[in-house]
Amino acid sequence: MSISIVRVSKAAEIGILLERHRGAAKVLAGGTDVLVQIRNGNISPSILLDISQVGELRSVEFNLNEVSIGAGVSLSELVESEEIKSEFPSIWAAAKEVGSEQIRNLATIGGNLANGSPAADLTPPLVSLDAELSLLGPEGSRRIAVVDLVVGPGQTRLGPSEIIHSVHIPRQCERQGDVFIKVGKRKALAISVANVSASVCLSEDRQKFESVQLAFGSVGPKVVRAFVCEEALRGRSIDNRSIELALKQLDKEISPIDDIRATARYRRIVCKRIAKQAVQQAVQLVQERS
Numbered sequence: 001m002s003i004s005i006v007r008v009s010k011a012a013e014i015g016i017l018l019e020r021h022r023g024a025a026k027v028l029a030g031g032t033d034v035l036v037q038i039r040n041g042n043i044s045p046s047i048l049l050d051i052s053q054v055g056e057l058r059s060v061e062f063n064l065n066e067v068s069i070g071a072g073v074s075l076s077e078l079v080e081s082e083e084i085k086s087e088f089p090s091i092w093a094a095a096k097e098v099g100s101e102q103i104r105n106l107a108t109i110g111g112n113l114a115n116g117s118p119a120a121d122l123t124p125p126l127v128s129l130d131a132e133l134s135l136l137g138p139e140g141s142r143r144i145a146v147v148d149l150v151v152g153p154g155q156t157r158l159g160p161s162e163i164i165h166s167v168h169i170p171r172q173c174e175r176q177g178d179v180f181i182k183v184g185k186r187k188a189l190a191i192s193v194a195n196v197s198a199s200v201c202l203s204e205d206r207q208k209f210e211s212v213q214l215a216f217g218s219v220g221p222k223v224v225r226a227f228v229c230e231e232a233l234r235g236r237s238i239d240n241r242s243i244e245l246a247l248k249q250l251d252k253e254i255s256p257i258d259d260i261r262a263t264a265r266y267r268r269i270v271c272k273r274i275a276k277q278a279v280q281q282a283v284q285l286v287q288e289r290s
């Protein structure tokens, strides 16, 4: 079967082409997921819409209230950004953990999210930071929360002719810190066995947790926010006992499975460990900044 590759130059054209070739066309960004899926016979598009040269999708803007990252920005570009590293260390760390340098040079933030994998490393930090997405289709654009994008493995709320245009992360206050920790089977080229992102905001006197947001990957059909644990930490003093007590509730919130990468039991144990570390390290980040 032959595949035509159509290089698109404007974001607005993508939805129109997806609509015109509904069912036959697929978006190609970095290709690190899509080409593997074609090779494995999971999908068989006859047209690939190459969006890698759409300039509008490749910018990073630091606005007053939010930072906007185009869907076509590569993970290497995120890793190279000193601003992203200092302002959103969890996003920076997640990007750095993906695949290998060659993969990161091609892989985009939009592709990582749109692929809908529960193990996608960029999703937990964006969920824990309350990030939103601009979606663009032939009918115009709309915004949704990143946490609402994925419905289940490989399934998203993107319409058939819609694309992710950009990711918007609210700028955080000086009492906030965020950390991403991934557990894989190897140090490189490893899909997450489990991962966590913690975004912590301390009280003005830096003695208590004002709020904590915890997002876990690879522990259910989609990324999970641990709302019960988060609530248990709200207003608590910053010590190991508060963190351990709160994380006792984690078992009720995650639903990991046994698979080729790890057992459910191992994932439950490791999630508590990395969540504790992530919260502690996020607190440390804020204290170092003060």
Ligand SMILES: Cc1cc2nc3c(=O)[nH]c(=O)nc-3n(C[C@H](O)[C@H](O)[C@H](O)COP(=O)(O)OP(=O)(O)OC[C@H]3O[C@@H](n4cnc5c(N)ncnc54)[C@H](O)[C@@H]3O)c2cc1C
Pocket (backbone or CB within 6 Å): 026, 027, 028, 029, 030, 031, 032, 033, 034, 035, 036, 071, 072, 097, 098, 099, 100, 103, 106, 107, 108, 109, 110, 111, 112, 113, 114, 115, 119, 120, 121, 122, 158, 162, 163, 164, 165, 189, 190, 191, 192
């Ligand atoms: C060897 C290897 C190692 C990997 N390791 C990791 C890892 O450690 N962690 C991890 O999270 N991932 C990993 N991946 C998966 C992959 O690299 C990432 O998910 C990557 O970010 C996908 O981005 P892409 O630009 O290559 O997407 P593509 O392959 O181009 O597209 C992926 C999917 O998203 C759709 N799409 C792309 N862009 C958009 C858009 N803007 N709007 C709507 N739909 C869009 C495509 O149609 C396709 O369905 C690995 C892959 C390989 C091959």
